[in-house]
Amino acid sequence: MSAIRRSPLLNVWLVLGYAFLYTPIIILIVFSFNESKLVTVWAGFSTKWYGELLRDQQMLSAAWLSLRLALMSATGAVILGVLAGFVMARFGRFRGHNIFAGMITAPLVMPEVITGLSLLLLFVSMEKMLGWPSNRGMFTLWISHVTFCAAFVTVVITSRLKEMDASIEEAAMDLGAPPFKVFTAITLPIIAPAIASGWLLAFTLSLDDLVISSFVAGPGATTLPMKVFSSVRLGVSPKINALAAIVVGVVTLCAAVAGFFMLRTERNRKLEIQAAQRGTD
Amino acid sequence: MVIKRFLPSGRNTVIGIPFFWLLLFLVFPFAIVLKISFAEMVVARPPFTELFVYAQEKLTIILNPGNYLFLLEDHLYIIAYLSSVKTAAVATILALLIGYPMAYGVARANPGIRNLLLLGIVLPSWTSFLLRIYAWIGLLKTNGLINNLLLKLNIIDAPLHLLHTDFAVYIGIVYAYLPFMILPLYTNLVKLDESYLEASADLGARPWKTFLSVTLPLSKGGIIAGSMLVFIPAVGEFVIPALLGGPDTLMIGKILWDEFFSNRDWPVASAVAIVMLLLLIIPMMWFHKHQTQEMENI
Numbered sequence: 001m002s003a004i005r006r007s008p009l010l011n012v013w014l015v016l017g018y019a020f021l022y023t024p025i026i027i028l029i030v031f032s033f034n035e036s037k038l039v040t041v042w043a044g045f046s047t048k049w050y051g052e053l054l055r056d057q058q059m060l061s062a063a064w065l066s067l068r069l070a071l072m073s074a075t076g077a078v079i080l081g082v083l084a085g086f087v088m089a090r091f092g093r094f095r096g097h098n099i100f101a102g103m104i105t106a107p108l109v110m111p112e113v114i115t116g117l118s119l120l121l122l123f124v125s126m127e128k129m130l131g132w133p134s135n136r137g138m139f140t141l142w143i144s145h146v147t148f149c150a151a152f153v154t155v156v157i158t159s160r161l162k163e164m165d166a167s168i169e170e171a172a173m174d175l176g177a178p179p180f181k182v183f184t185a186i187t188l189p190i191i192a193p194a195i196a197s198g199w200l201l202a203f204t205l206s207l208d209d210l211v212i213s214s215f216v217a218g219p220g221a222t223t224l225p226m227k228v229f230s231s232v233r234l235g236v237s238p239k240i241n242a243l244a245a246i247v248v249g250v251v252t253l254c255a256a257v258a259g260f261f262m263l264r265t266e267r268n269r270k271l272e273i274q275a276a277q278r279g280t281d
Numbered sequence: 282m283v284i285k286r287f288l289p290s291g292r293n294t295v296i297g298i299p300f301f302w303l304l305l306f307l308v309f310p311f312a313i314v315l316k317i318s319f320a321e322m323v324v325a326r327p328p329f330t331e332l333f334v335y336a337q338e339k340l341t342i343i344l345n346p347g348n349y350l351f352l353l354e355d356h357l358y359i360i361a362y363l364s365s366v367k368t369a370a371v372a373t374i375l376a377l378l379i380g381y382p383m384a385y386g387v388a389r390a391n392p393g394i395r396n397l398l399l400l401g402i403v404l405p406s407w408t409s410f411l412l413r414i415y416a417w418i419g420l421l422k423t424n425g426l427i428n429n430l431l432l433k434l435n436i437i438d439a440p441l442h443l444l445h446t447d448f449a450v451y452i453g454i455v456y457a458y459l460p461f462m463i464l465p466l467y468t469n470l471v472k473l474d475e476s477y478l479e480a481s482a483d484l485g486a487r488p489w490k491t492f493l494s495v496t497l498p499l500s501k502g503g504i505i506a507g508s509m510l511v512f513i514p515a516v517g518e519f520v521i522p523a524l525l526g527g528p529d530t531l532m533i534g535k536i537l538w539d540e541f542f543s544n545r546d547w548p549v550a551s552a553v554a555i556v557m558l559l560l561l562i563i564p565m566m567w568f569h570k571h572q573t574q575e576m577e578n579i
Contacts, residue, residue, distance in 0.1 A: 007488070014386040014398075017379060021405050021459065024416035027426060031419065041429075084299035094296065103303040105569045109510060111517020111561070113534045114554045117541060118310035121551065124327045125313050147306040150299070179291060204407045211519050215541075225411050232415050232524065236422075244412040251407045255400065 025248060032241035049238040050246075056239065059227055066207055066224035069138065073145035074203035080146060081153025081198055082191075086183075088154065089161035107151035116215030119144045123216060136218025144216045145209065149202035156201065160194035161187075193262050200258060204251070311558070318551035319344045329547050348552035358553070361531040362560065368447065368532065369515035372454035376462040376511050377504065379455065384466035384503075385496075388473070399467065406460040414453055414524050421449050421525070445527035453521040458514070462507040465575070469503025470496075502571055509568035513561055533557055 032050070036043035053059060084104060091097075107115065123133060123140050133139055168190075172182045188195075210225040217223065232240060320329040334341045352358045387398045405413065420426050421444040428440040443449055473496065481491040522532040533553065541550040 010382060010386045010389075013382045017383040017459075018401060020379070020456070021402070024413065024420060024456070025405060025408065027420065028412070028416040080299050080302055083295055084303075087296050087299065091292070091296065096296075096300065100296070100300055100303075101573055102569060103300075103307055105572050106565065107307065108572075109513035109561075109565060109568055111514055111534055111557065113517050113519050113537045114314075114558060117537065117550060117554050118314045119306065121313045121317055121547070122306070122310040128327065143306060147302070150302075154299075208409050208411070210411055211538075225409070228409075228411055228415075229520070232411070232418070236415070236418055240412070240415060244409070244415070247412060248408050251404070255404055255407065259400065 025244075028241055029245040029248060032238060032245040034238055034241075037238060049242040053239045053242045053246075058222075059224070059239075059243070062222050062224045062227040065138075065221060069141055069145065069223065070203045070206040072142055073149055073206040074199045076142065076146035077149035077153050077202040077206075078195060078199045080150040081202070082157055082195060084150065084154040085157025085161060086187075088158045090166075104151055104154050107148045108155070110148075112209075112211035113215075115148060116144075116212040119147070119212065120215040135220065136216060137221040140216045140218065141213055141221060141223070144212050145206040148209075148212060149205050152205060153198035153202050156194050156198040157191060160191050164190055193265055196258065197262075200254065314551045314554055317548055318348055318555045319346065320548045320551075321345050321347065322546050322548050327547070328545055345548075348548050349556075351549060352552055352556060357531070358533075358536070358556075361533045361536050362556070364531045365516045365533040366560070368450060369454070369512050369518075372451050372458070372515055373462075373508050373512040375451060376455045376459055377508060380459055380462035380507065381466060381504075384463045384470055387463075388467050388470035395471075402460050402463050402467075406457075410457055411520060413457060414520055417449065417453055417456065417525060418444060421452075444525065445530075447526070447530055449525035449527075450522055450530055450532070453525045454511070454515050454518065457521065458511040461510040465506035465510065466500065466503040468575070469500045469506075473499055502575055505571045506568065506575060509564055509571075513564050513568065516561060517557055 031042075033045050033047060034042055035046040035048075084100075087100065088104065119140075120136075123136055127133060164187075169182055169186055172186050173179075177185065208225060209223075210229055213223045214226055214229075217226065228240060228243065231237065316332055317329050320332055322328055323330055330343070330345075332343055334343060383402070387395060387402065390398055418425075422428070423440045423442065423444065425444070427443065428437075431437045432440065477495050477499070478491055481495050482488075486494070517534040517537075518532060519534040519538050522530050522535045523538070526532065526535070534557075537550050537553045537557070540546050540553060
């Protein structure tokens, strides 16, 4: 038992804190089942807004574009983030190390309006000088999303690599495995859960981005947040509540599945380590 | 180090790919923003003048400081910068006051439920930021849920004007960024060795004294990291003032957006961005210093 008493006030504060975080989301979901168009007065249970949402062609095509974009961006960001995380965690100091580390932390806090504007001006200048990319759309969105998501993936990967016991890699090296083999056979399987959570993080960040996308999307491409923002600006609508309820449902499901698999792999790994230790004794 | 045995070419490739990607799509764009902030607006595509004019075998560089002078002359911009910093600072302090006890509570919770509690903090930030801000419109509206509830309980006689105020912007920032405050604080506090607290208690310090002289100083890194993760993006925040703020809410992120999308004045928007970046460079470097320290302490 700890000698330090936990103040009961701390528990009250935690309960209030969680209530603050969750009440708005719960109310949003409750009113997605409201019969009335008013999102604040309850008029009976109905699922008609879900039907209306699913009949909204513009909303659906924006959602489909956002999903494809998020899949591709998360994959690109993971590749870049694993490389960058490996450099940060394993390469020690090299020439340009400080610039590298700065470029990793800057996107974590950079206001999105600045990132969005600067990327748009880059694409416009490139078009003027090189004639490419000739129109903005999916490709410019992808480059922008990969760039800002990669920083978050890098942080996840770096901290996992630093926690990991580097002596396993050294042992494989000593046994004569070439570096690439060590990476694919030892490092990659151990950091796989971190890669999965980095991918999920990048996926949600990309799916959610409004500001950077608005700058770089061009007239042809409308992402889901852009569509939601323009309709929210016109006023509240139960259709948006229905969309929010679906998003919350999907996220909760993903979190539950991811949590389950992470717990299981962690447990299996511990069992394997125990078995291996028993084998050597 | 293991990697010393990597072939130089392999090592350089692994460094090179992310390095050049970030150089091309992160650093180089800032140089272009800087360049265009010295251009003039024209009605053309793209809508700004060239700085480097090569004519009659002579390279002329036309720098136009007019955009920066314009920002200085029109008080709107200076007031907007100041009020953005003030709004972000107040919201950061509120988030710290709410978030610190929560992070402490989670870090001191039973290890069995700690991860679940932590998931509870992070989960809202995985659902859409935009939709979470939208949720507050329904709560804060004049005929919204908070006003209806207060009217029913007879606490107020007439609905309060909550939405489209600075108050709504504070709530929005605290609500949206609270997880980013709590996470670094938690990471820091969970590593805190309880024996320090026990030693302090054994030596007769009261709980408050222990907190102020042991826990608080030891969690300085987490406080700085969390505060900067809230403060810096909040200064340039666009979505929250656009949806929850009123006509009097001057936030520089919203002004940059309007200069770009409504006025189509790209050079002034660039100058606004450059000044914002200069304003944030010191907090950013502070954050970077602590972030690298925290990373190295793992």
